[in-house]
Amino acid sequence: MKKHLGIAIVLWFVLSLLPAPACAGAATETLKVHVNKVLEILRDPVLKPASAKEVKKDKLRAIYVLMFDEVELSRRALARNWNSLNTAQREEFVHLFRQVLEKTYADRILAYANEKVIFDREIMLSDHQAEVTTRILSSSKTIPFTYRMIRKGNAWKVYDVVVENVSLIQNYRTQFNEILAKNTPEQMLQTLRKKVKET
Amino acid sequence: MKHFCLTVLLLVLLAGGGAPRADASSAVAASASAPILLPSSGNSNQLEPVSQEPTARESKPDPGSVDSPEMGEPSADEPESRAVPAKNAPESVVPGTSPGIPEEEKTNGHTDDLESDYVPEEGGEAPATLYDPLEPFNRAMYHVNDKLYFWLLKPVSQTYGEVVPEPARISVRNFFSNLAFPVRFLSCLLQADFSGAVKESGRFVVNTLWGVGGFLDPSSKNELDLPKQNVDLGQTLGIYGLGPGFYIVWPFLGPSSLRDTVDIAGRHFLSPVSYLNPWYAPMTVRGYEAVNDTSLRIGDYEALKGAAIDPYLSIRDAFAQYRKQKIEARKKHLTKQLPSGEEKMPVSVGSGIE
Numbered sequence: 001m002k003k004h005l006g007i008a009i010v011l012w013f014v015l016s017l018l019p020a021p022a023c024a025g026a027a028t029e030t031l032k033v034h035v036n037k038v039l040e041i042l043r044d045p046v047l048k049p050a051s052a053k054e055v056k057k058d059k060l061r062a063i064y065v066l067m068f069d070e071v072e073l074s075r076r077a078l079a080r081n082w083n084s085l086n087t088a089q090r091e092e093f094v095h096l097f098r099q100v101l102e103k104t105y106a107d108r109i110l111a112y113a114n115e116k117v118i119f120d121r122e123i124m125l126s127d128h129q130a131e132v133t134t135r136i137l138s139s140s141k142t143i144p145f146t147y148r149m150i151r152k153g154n155a156w157k158v159y160d161v162v163v164e165n166v167s168l169i170q171n172y173r174t175q176f177n178e179i180l181a182k183n184t185p186e187q188m189l190q191t192l193r194k195k196v197k198e199t
Numbered sequence: 200m201k202h203f204c205l206t207v208l209l210l211v212l213l214a215g216g217g218a219p220r221a222d223a224s225s226a227v228a229a230s231a232s233a234p235i236l237l238p239s240s241g242n243s244n245q246l247e248p249v250s251q252e253p254t255a256r257e258s259k260p261d262p263g264s265v266d267s268p269e270m271g272e273p274s275a276d277e278p279e280s281r282a283v284p285a286k287n288a289p290e291s292v293v294p295g296t297s298p299g300i301p302e303e304e305k306t307n308g309h310t311d312d313l314e315s316d317y318v319p320e321e322g323g324e325a326p327a328t329l330y331d332p333l334e335p336f337n338r339a340m341y342h343v344n345d346k347l348y349f350w351l352l353k354p355v356s357q358t359y360g361e362v363v364p365e366p367a368r369i370s371v372r373n374f375f376s377n378l379a380f381p382v383r384f385l386s387c388l389l390q391a392d393f394s395g396a397v398k399e400s401g402r403f404v405v406n407t408l409w410g411v412g413g414f415l416d417p418s419s420k421n422e423l424d425l426p427k428q429n430v431d432l433g434q435t436l437g438i439y440g441l442g443p444g445f446y447i448v449w450p451f452l453g454p455s456s457l458r459d460t461v462d463i464a465g466r467h468f469l470s471p472v473s474y475l476n477p478w479y480a481p482m483t484v485r486g487y488e489a490v491n492d493t494s495l496r497i498g499d500y501e502a503l504k505g506a507a508i509d510p511y512l513s514i515r516d517a518f519a520q521y522r523k524q525k526i527e528a529r530k531k532h533l534t535k536q537l538p539s540g541e542e543k544m545p546v547s548v549g550s551g552i553e
Contacts, residue, residue: 071312082317090313104506108498140369140495165524166517170326174516175508191508 025122027130030156034067069157077172096192329519340448360494370414377413381469386430433462437526454518
């Protein structure tokens with residue numbers, strides 16, 4: 001009797017020592033919702049035919065708007081230069097910047113289908129900023145993909161993406177810094193307008 | 200028998216005790232009250248537990264119809280959205296009432312946000328910068344490599360990729376990666392990372408013998424769990440405190456720096472391929488390796504270039520960031536391996552990020 005009870009008690013202790021299920025943070029949970037929606041769209045058999053490409057793009061755009069903080073993204077990409085733009089220029093920049101990103105990445109994302117996304121961990125950078133580390137697993141490679149997210153009000157939104165250790169925002173910041181060192185904001189906007197129009 | 204029943208009863212209790220715990224955490228996740236529970240976001244008491252629910256539900260009503268009026272909308276909505284206080288929008292909204300909600304919320308944020316200036320973040324990481332005195336030469340070389348890619352490497356790799364199935368190409372990549380073992384082994388030794396050196400040797404032996412000469416990668420599988428050490432010689436010099444010097448774009452070889460050119464040279468001398476006999480053999484093998492690698496990465500360069508406002512600057516920055524991170528990640532990894540007792544150190548060193 002005693003022996004069995006002993007075993008049970010030991011078992012109890014061992015089991016209770018097992019790590020409690022990791023409590024993922026709010027940022028991760030928000031991100032998961034968005035990423036799963038994107039994957040759902042990419043895998044939707046109804047949207048498989050090439051003719052549904054525009055429908056898929058529309059759906060992705062709707063998610064993008066909820067998932068990313070576009071203004072924060074633009075502000076951080078321009079950094080100090082943001083302050084020398086007036087509100088109208090800022091608005092146009094945000095708009096153009098989104099189109100630049102969309103033009104390049106929409107087709108890339110649409111090419112994904114069988115990839116798996118693994119959420120690794122969440123680190124709080126400050127009380128309203130978090131970094132969520134994920135990995136995209138495909139047949140030939142694993143791509144480390146980190147989202148930096150910011151909380152405004154109640155919503156967590158992405159403001160930077162770090163792919164293979166390269167921060168998207170940092171990359172644009174370097175470019176805009178050099179471009180704006182030699183050009184006026186208006187000229188820079190003109191370059192962007194041209195870029196959005198080409199092809 | 201009685202004993203047995205008792206044990207069973209206890210076990211049932213145990214299982215019962217475990218379950219609510221799991222439920223609780225998922226419930227927390229679902230109701231999105233998590234920010235309050237999170238210790239690090241402790242001072243967010245004024246938060247209502249609604250953060251994701253609205254987001255989750257709002258995006259459900261067919262997102263396609265939400266954004267159909269094209270992207271010119273934000274400006275049109277502007278005056279109306281100014282009237283609504285942005286911060287309260289998620290609470291006042293009844294989820295799923297109208298598909299227009301996300302759009303409205305978005306524009307609210309927009310106008311409020313557009314006004315506020317950029318304030319540099321204190322404690323933010325220093326940006327990776329790379330001195331570029333050779334810019335005119337580098338830009339010229341960038342264009343040479345760009346043409347080389349689009350006119351030669353890409354078409355050849357594409358055709359090759361159509362003929363050779365992907366698993367075979369991955370095997371070939373493994374083979375070349377296994378062949379580059381000396382560089383990683385030496386780098387580990389030079390970094391005084393002996394466990395890394397041992398792991399690399401283990402990998403080499405296992406992959407060469409069981410992995411059919413390196414074509415398979417059995418040591419990365421779960422049973423052995425010996426992933427490739429992420430090391431190179433340029434990184435080793437970086438860990439010893441040598442800066443990158445300046446940026447150089449080499450024809451054929453691509454972006455590099457003064458310091459990382461040492462890596463290119465080291466790779467050359469440590470690679471068995473360099474000692475193949477007819478004089479053109481090393482070149483042929485390297486060319487094949489490049490084609491095989493590229494066939495698995497078609498589209499990467501195009502995306503990088505397409506997204507860039509100035510592709511040359513974008514690639515230079517990507518290179519600078521990538522190298523800096525690779526060195527810093529390794530430094531962190533090495534400090535973690537310090538003899539026991541100092542294991543806690545990296546936590547304070549990498550505060551915030553690690």
